[in-house]
Amino acid sequence: MAVPKKRISIPKKSIRKNIWKKGGYWAALKAYSLAISLSTGNSKSFIVRKISN
Template sequence: MAVPKKRTSKSKTRIRKAIWKIKANKSALKAFSLAKSILTNRSKSFFYTINDKLVNSSKSITSKLDEI
């Protein structure tokens, strides 16, 4: 069975955790930004479906929800 020769130092562990946290924060910011653009109807490239119809997000969401 493979066993590491030496223990990983605290600084290396902290560096790896910091990198992981930075990547997670970056992807969370992207998702939040996309959600904000969809809710404010500013998204030009995002499409979603309502009742199996393809709808552009730049159209009014409230008018589509009133039809349901």
């Protein structure tokens, strides 16, 4: 038989939500940093082929 879960307090809910949001923030920051390094040519982890005309 299904039993309803206990209610999570508002402070605990907001703490968990902030931790979850912070994960997205760090992922976005890493992606932005990688994009900057690729665009400037300073990337050490990716080899980018430059096309010259």
